[in-house]
Amino acid sequence: MKFEHFKQGHLRVFVSRQELAVHDVRPETLAVGKGQILLRTLLEEAESNYGFQAVGTLDFFVTFFPNDGMLVDVRRDGVLPEETFEEFDQVEIRMTVDIVHHVLYELNQFEDVIQASHGLSRHINKTETGATLYFYENRYYLYFQEQMQPTVEQTVTTILSEYGVPSPKSPLVMAEYGKTIIGKQAVSVLINTFTP
Numbered sequence: 001m002k003f004e005h006f007k008q009g010h011l012r013v014f015v016s017r018q019e020l021a022v023h024d025v026r027p028e029t030l031a032v033g034k035g036q037i038l039l040r041t042l043l044e045e046a047e048s049n050y051g052f053q054a055v056g057t058l059d060f061f062v063t064f065f066p067n068d069g070m071l072v073d074v075r076r077d078g079v080l081p082e083e084t085f086e087e088f089d090q091v092e093i094r095m096t097v098d099i100v101h102h103v104l105y106e107l108n109q110f111e112d113v114i115q116a117s118h119g120l121s122r123h124i125n126k127t128e129t130g131a132t133l134y135f136y137e138n139r140y141y142l143y144f145q146e147q148m149q150p151t152v153e154q155t156v157t158t159i160l161s162e163y164g165v166p167s168p169k170s171p172l173v174m175a176e177y178g179k180t181i182i183g184k185q186a187v188s189v190l191i192n193t194f195t196p
Contacts, residue, residue, distance in 0.1 A: 001042060002168070003050060009076040011052050013042055014168035016069040027064050027097055039093075042072065052076075060095040063170075065102075071168045101147035103156060104171055107140045107164035116142065116163040117190035123159070126152045130185035136169075136178030142186065143171050 002014040015038070020026070023038045030039075039060070046052035057077040064070045107113050113133065124130055127144055134141040142160065157166070182189050 001045065003046065009052075011046055011050060011074050012168075013046070013072045013074070014069060015042075015072065018069075020069060027062075027099055030062060030097060031095060039072075043074075043091075046074070054091050057092045057094065060093060062095060062097045064097065064099045065104075065166070065168075066099065069166070069168070071170075102171065103142075103144040103148070103153065103160070104167045104169065104174075105142050105157075105160040105164040106167040106169075107142065110140060112163040113140045113142065114190055114194045116160055117187045117194075119159040119162065120156060120187050121191050123152065123155050124187045124191075127156070131182075131187045132180065132184065133182040133186040133190070134174040134178040135181055136174050140164075140181075141167060141169075141174055141178070143174065145171065 001019065002016075004012040004014075020038075023034050025035045025038050029035045043052075043054040043058075047054055052074075053076070055076075059075045059077060061073040061075075062070055063073075105116075107116060127148060128146045129144055132143045132145070134143060142164075144156065148156065160166075
């Protein structure tokens with residue numbers, strides 16, 4: 001689990017696809033059984049490592065990325081009660097689950113973006129959008145806003161994994177705060193502009 005602690009009463013956690021597989025957690029099982037165990041583990045780790053107190057009412061906004069994992073945004077509603085309890089049964093949890101079908105990969109260098117684009121050249125015509133390229137917080141992001149055929153998506157993510165990592169960040173953050181370098185058909189533009 002990768003924790004991003006924003007401020008008191010709010011944290012974000014990214015759980016990888018491998019971790020979900022180990023815990024046998026899927027969107028439909030998140031609120032029961034093994035899903036509850038995973039959320040309890042997440043809260044315990046957040047409390048011991050980041051001082052996040054799991055008391056009162058917690059809102060869980062869970063976004064599943066089928067090929068990458070899930071992003072959990074946890075917000076504590078209101079102020080801390082005067083008396084806190086260590087038992088998790090004292091916590092009221094409200095959960096919203098969303099399943100997002102898109103591909104968003106973070107790449108460190110522009111050269112990685114070029115190489116990834118050339119790796120995708122034989123497969124890009126099987127996608128609808130051809131990707132958008134963003135620059136945000138000194139990183140590059142290739143974003144496919146679509147639900148691809150499973151075999152195409154697996155091929156695309158496998159190639160992108162050679163040059164970058166799946167990003168738990170929201171594409172809405174990219175669009176609002178990042179710089180759009182190539183808005184449409186980014187992979188084709190890069191292939192045509194930077195020939196090997």
